[in-house]
Amino acid sequence: MVTNVEDTNALRALIDLLNDEDADVQQTASVQLAESGKAAVPLLIDALSDSRWRVRYLAAWALG
Template identity: 40%
Template structure:
């Protein structure tokens, strides 16, 4: 019997890699049916559910997930934030303008995550927006900006 979307989302918190991968795959395949529940799961109390819901949204690549994923960049868990940043990178071009705007966010975690994601997009015009972050008060943001600029230059 096929599992419900809610059952698959609950399965994301398992420690069994095989079971979690099965749930990730099913949620991706059933993206039309699972999208809204995955967005809702970004606010779940369980960090694994938030993390892997962000991952699936990145695999799905629907630009409607951009705003909810941006909110998750402020999550207290670094793995959840990293997965949200990676998901925005996977969504690609539609997330670019939002990521550029986030470089001015008051939260260093958000600025840093945006910088790291922009590096993966490889758009040369992002360098101008990233350069001021090389003097950011946060070491994480500085490292993200430096890495992003180098990654962009290497890809072009």
């Protein structure tokens, strides 16, 4: 797994994967976001107001 992702497009793609139908994909995306460092924080905070509950939940988890 890649850590410390700083590419905003890659981080946004991971945010979208939080709502994937596959629970393993959701979990992998949330772990990757949690390990991505400071670059992911603004996107995760924005995801807390997403209309999809699963995205909000996993974003909160990734923020710690």
